[in-house]
Amino acid sequence: MIAAMETVAAIYHLKSTAHEIASRATDLALEQSVEMPAEAIHSDYVRRHTLAKVADITEIDSGTFRVTLNLAAATTGFETGQLMNMLFGNCSLQDDVTLVDAEFPGSLLSAFSGPRFGVAGIRRRLGVFDRALTCTALKPQGLAPAELATLCATFARAGVDVIKDDHGLADQSYAPFVARVRACQQALGIVARETGHRACYAPSLSGGPKVLREQIKIVDGEGVPMVLAAPMVMGLPVFQEFVAELLRVPVLAHPALSGALRIAPPLFYGKLFRLFGADAVIFPNFGGRFSFTRAICGSLVSAARAPLGECLAALPVPAGGMSIERVPEMIEAYGLDTMLLIGGALLSAGDALLTRSQAFVTTVAASSHDRAQVD
């Protein structure tokens, strides 16, 4: 008796004609597994255990088909990079293919630790349990550490929960990582002693493995409570490994450099970033500067919270051109287990930064209260 091949169900949208779709789907199965013509396969083991199979073809629109491939789980090596390679390596180079979803077997899910804190862990860290969370960003890049620290202090005085670096803050000469982390942590300590509210600073990690290790040491040494990382800028395997093995604090994942990949956002951010360890996933909210629709955002948020093996739920963080006026709509759309990120719209206030940041905080609290009444 031969054990059934354990599989990843990878779901694609393929542009094709009805006449050609069967052979196009078979070609995709070959491309994403053995990468050679079927007639060139002489091994029975390969045909049974590594060759991907077309499990389903459904026309969803004129000229677009939903194709499900069963990929052998063993081909992923149960490892981040190779999983991505199997799902979308070569076919990223084929314009007619979009990766829309994937279902993973238990063996694969258990190879990844997923979020170490998730929604509940971030709430415990912040001591906030009954409302949506607030987040803002330190920018623009070009400010010196002392200027960033001043912004940080103002946001903290306003009662913002999480203050993250702009994802463009790396290790530039005008604000080196260590200098700005120390300045911001110190500023938040002063505000905490004054007001009793200690905001959570999340500096942006960036660089190659050597620099990242140094940055993580600084994070540990300075007692930094959270970090920001862009998994596609950093590299997904590095993100996964460093989060699982080195980082002791929650990580917010930023979508920079990932947007054009033709991987559906609910799968990419809601499942894959989460599987690889993101405690919170920042995504471009509908109606802002980016092109995600409300439906895509809704699916992304659902995916971040849906059962996924033993993975904790990841915290959704809608962002990108948001405003205080839209807070009620966002809480209505996403519920309370959400962190709202408003950056530029607060910073535009200039001298009124404190007041506008306070308005953000009180609006989130009030809208959360309203929403809780409804629930």
Next chain:
Amino acid sequence: MIAAMETVAAIYHLKSTAHEIASRATDLALEQSVEMPAEAIHSDYVRRHTLAKVADITEIDSGTFRVTLNLAAATTGFETGQLMNMLFGNCSLQDDVTLVDAEFPGSLLSAFSGPRFGVAGIRRRLGVFDRALTCTALKPQGLAPAELATLCATFARAGVDVIKDDHGLADQSYAPFVARVRACQQALGIVARETGHRACYAPSLSGGPKVLREQIKIVDGEGVPMVLAAPMVMGLPVFQEFVAELLRVPVLAHPALSGALRIAPPLFYGKLFRLFGADAVIFPNFGGRFSFTRAICGSLVSAARAPLGECLAALPVPAGGMSIERVPEMIEAYGLDTMLLIGGALLSAGDALLTRSQAFVTTVAASSHDRAQVD
């Protein structure tokens, strides 16, 4: 006197109307630098030193504009991930933007070592100076190390120059990295003693930093002469760092997972992969299973060879559904400083693998000779 801001010229194609393009270009400059509204910038330093400037707008087609931004070089931190972030981080999430080219100042170019071997170094390693080079691939995944080694030996007997792992060979249970590297190296040693031709094996590196370090140790220990890596699967900053600091052999870069990024292939593979250390760049040839046009392939190859600071030229490696019949056309299109990669079309020969591989080798030699006569 204020020193002029040293800049990266980043060139995009933007979809827009003539009426809106000026403000759309300004928005892109904000998005890719300060990521906040211009009126929210209160720092003179930021306006002068980190805010990107729109340098040029040219309509290239109805509804498509070529927009050049001058990005401050300092904002890149002179580091791989942050350079990608500045070029295409957030705007990867905006459907109307394609990154088509970039020009780098000397300070940025000199921060990267580029190829350590390049075309000339690979030729020296192979001892081949007067013809196009030949490359094939070990596949399908699912074969055991001994089976891969048998294939390897046959290709070597046929006189193929470089035998690379399929990029889908990672560290799977059926052919773990160390076992297949040893088996293939041993097989090539035996053939070398028999025939005097020592083919060059290039195993595929994959995994997180910890596993990559182990694989590189194995490469060193076993005397492996070349490696394959997919920079976007591995993560660009890891690729760059490990190539510059750990790898002692040439690296072939594979485009897996990079195809959908809306970054023009000549820039991505010909300039950026090369800048980050690729000695050879594998790309999907026109007329194969992928969607690159002949013009794109030509520009990519030109970019890989064009002056780029002190960077050595990278070896272009057209691939993807190629056949022996197309060898003359490929040599005609790309010239002799090219390595032709044919995998599946050789493996399809089954029992005639040796003969067909020999035909590949002799055809490349003959076509190279013809081409050299013309030159």
